[in-house]
Amino acid sequence: MTPEERIEQLEAKIQQAYQVIGTLLSGPDGDSPDFGLPEGLRALDYFAHEDYDEGFLPFVHPRVAGKE
Template identity: 85%
Template sequence: MTPNERIEQLEAKVQQAYQVIGRLLSGPDGECPDFDLPEGQRALDYFAHEDYDDDFLPFVHPRRAGK
């Protein structure tokens, strides 16, 4: 697999994650209020863009905990 093919796979995987997060936030009937909460929109916005944010998660990442 070439590096470009790997990047394409990873981008597709992030797109799938975005769809899964949206589905989970909307609930089984599509009416769950979590979808419209600021936290839900923040998660969707994060996975809709390519930027990486070390501080996205609300807790310290294990690799950064010892620093």
């Protein structure tokens, strides 16, 4: 596998992660409030771009963040 092919695979994997995160945030009925909370939007925004952020973690689940 060439480095270019590996990069393509990793980019595709990040796109899959974005879709999975969106699905999980939206909940089983597709109407979960987690999807629109700042923490949920932050996760989607992070995986929508190629930039790496060393400070992204720890990620606090939106329902937990609202109780702090």
